[in-house]
Amino acid sequence: MEKEEVKKIIYELVEASTGKKKLKQSDILKKVSADQGIEKDEVKAALRDLVDAGTLIFTYFGGSFIEIPPK
Amino acid sequence: MSKKYDTPLLDELEKGPFPSFVKEIKLAAKHSDMSGDLLGHTELCFKERVTHWKHGGIVGVRGYGGGVIGRYSDIPDKFPGVAHFHTVRVNSPSGFYYTSSALKEMCDLWDKYGSGLTNMHGSTGDMVFLGARTENLEPFFAEVSSRGWDLGGSGSAMRTPSGCLGMSRCEWANIDAMAITNDITQHYQDEMHRPAFPYKFKFKVAGCPVDCIASIARADMSIIGTWKGDIRINQDEVANYAKTMDIKAEIIDMCPTGCMQFDGKTMKIDNSNCNRCMHCIAKMTKALRPGTEKGATLLLGSKAPIVTGALMSWVIVPFIKMEPPYDEFYDLVDKIWEWWDENGKNRERIGELMERLTFTRFLKDVGLDPHPAMVKEPRRDPFFFWAEEDIER
Numbered sequence: 001m002e003k004e005e006v007k008k009i010i011y012e013l014v015e016a017s018t019g020k021k022k023l024k025q026s027d028i029l030k031k032v033s034a035d036q037g038i039e040k041d042e043v044k045a046a047l048r049d050l051v052d053a054g055t056l057i058f059t060y061f062g063g064s065f066i067e068i069p070p071k
Numbered sequence: 072m073s074k075k076y077d078t079p080l081l082d083e084l085e086k087g088p089f090p091s092f093v094k095e096i097k098l099a100a101k102h103s104d105m106s107g108d109l110l111g112h113t114e115l116c117f118k119e120r121v122t123h124w125k126h127g128g129i130v131g132v133r134g135y136g137g138g139v140i141g142r143y144s145d146i147p148d149k150f151p152g153v154a155h156f157h158t159v160r161v162n163s164p165s166g167f168y169y170t171s172s173a174l175k176e177m178c179d180l181w182d183k184y185g186s187g188l189t190n191m192h193g194s195t196g197d198m199v200f201l202g203a204r205t206e207n208l209e210p211f212f213a214e215v216s217s218r219g220w221d222l223g224g225s226g227s228a229m230r231t232p233s234g235c236l237g238m239s240r241c242e243w244a245n246i247d248a249m250a251i252t253n254d255i256t257q258h259y260q261d262e263m264h265r266p267a268f269p270y271k272f273k274f275k276v277a278g279c280p281v282d283c284i285a286s287i288a289r290a291d292m293s294i295i296g297t298w299k300g301d302i303r304i305n306q307d308e309v310a311n312y313a314k315t316m317d318i319k320a321e322i323i324d325m326c327p328t329g330c331m332q333f334d335g336k337t338m339k340i341d342n343s344n345c346n347r348c349m350h351c352i353a354k355m356t357k358a359l360r361p362g363t364e365k366g367a368t369l370l371l372g373s374k375a376p377i378v379t380g381a382l383m384s385w386v387i388v389p390f391i392k393m394e395p396p397y398d399e400f401y402d403l404v405d406k407i408w409e410w411w412d413e414n415g416k417n418r419e420r421i422g423e424l425m426e427r428l429t430f431t432r433f434l435k436d437v438g439l440d441p442h443p444a445m446v447k448e449p450r451r452d453p454f455f456f457w458a459e460e461d462i463e464r
């Protein structure tokens with residue numbers, strides 16, 4: 001699967017969870033890897049790109065989560 | 072800068088024989104508004120017996136999920152200097168060795184971008200820079216990283232590994248604690264900067280079982296230098312010690328397994344029963360030396376009491392060679408983290424998970440064979456002192 005496609009899937013997953021459930025990095029790796037049948041490392045690399053670009057950010061609320069940055 | 076607040080409660084903490092953080096904040100307040108407001112803010116927290124700090128949130132540097140701990144005042148109008156008071160953790164060098172110029176450089180940077188207050192070191196081991204506004208985090212990070220420094224770990228991540236000074240100054244180190252600390256730091260950069268665990272995970276590396284850094288109580292995984300084979304005895308030096316110390320009272324009777332004998336001239340050790348506490352070696356440094364085959368004991372699971380009570384570490388690998396490239400060690404750590412990831416709840420430390428699912432399950436799932444030397448909590452408390460009334464005379 002193309003990296004850009006994985007990035008899109010991750011973003012949509014985080015977006016859909018916003019306001020409902022905070023996702024940890026491992027939640028995203030497990031879910032996307034299982035749903036798409038790809039290695040966790042592939043998902044991790046795509047997620048890292050999103051974080052490096054500031055499209056997604058890490059937050060801390062009693063634990064570390066991945067979220068969409070506030071506008 | 073003139074004094075802004077009366078601080079009668081904080082002033083009490085300046086009294087007594089010990090160094091006082093209040094005194095240092097007052098010194099910093101002479102040239103820093105942030106430190107000045109910190110005094111007033113802290114005094115109010117003490118007076119009202121309630122914290123006015125808010126912790127966590129969305130704060131950090133681009134690409135990293137840790138290294139910055141968000142802290143805001145909930146009364147920013149009253150104390151604008153501490154409206155933002157974020158903490159920045161900078162990865163400390165192995166063994167905590169610094170040149171004076173490096174320290175001066177870091178302090179100058181912190182005077183420029185933060186409150187000027189530091190904490191050397193935090194309990195994890197990082198250099199802790201206290202008090203920065205959000206807009207100063209990226210510039211500070213850019214400056215320190217351009218000088219070869221990096222942020223440490225925070226949040227649900229591998230925290231900055233730390234260790235004793237090992238072979239650099241201690242002849243009793245059985246492993247190169249500084250090299251191992253550095254190698255773990257470099258090997259697990261992603262795990263330190265991008266939090267992916269159920270909760271925090273700390274490594275601490277002690278060169279020998281004396282465990283000066285108390286890793287057994289403070290690290291999720293302790294790596295403690297040890298040895299195989301017989302303790303080497305220099306009987307001539309034993310005889311010299313006999314002239315100045317009561318070997319029976321101070322050594323033989325204090326051996327936890329009673330594996331030593333001394334007839335007034337010759338010392339004998341039943342090495343098969345030695346549990347390598349290292350008391351005798353540490354007390355008779357010229358007469359006794361560890362065996363020649365060096366390695367480490369790995370322990371897992373200690374933690375301080377935050378979510379549940381405090382735990383001490385459990386021996387999971389009685390002996391492992393700790394030599395570069397440490398493949399066997401990293402393979403095991405990866406398996407342990409995978410098990411934690413699969414089974415751990417949010418904010419559940421590895422020691423708590425091991426307690427919940429049982430040690431048997433842990434061994435089976437990560438592929439470790441049970442061994443009699445996998446002792447649970449080999450020392451209840453490395454800083455335990457008996458009270459007078461506890462002692463039967």
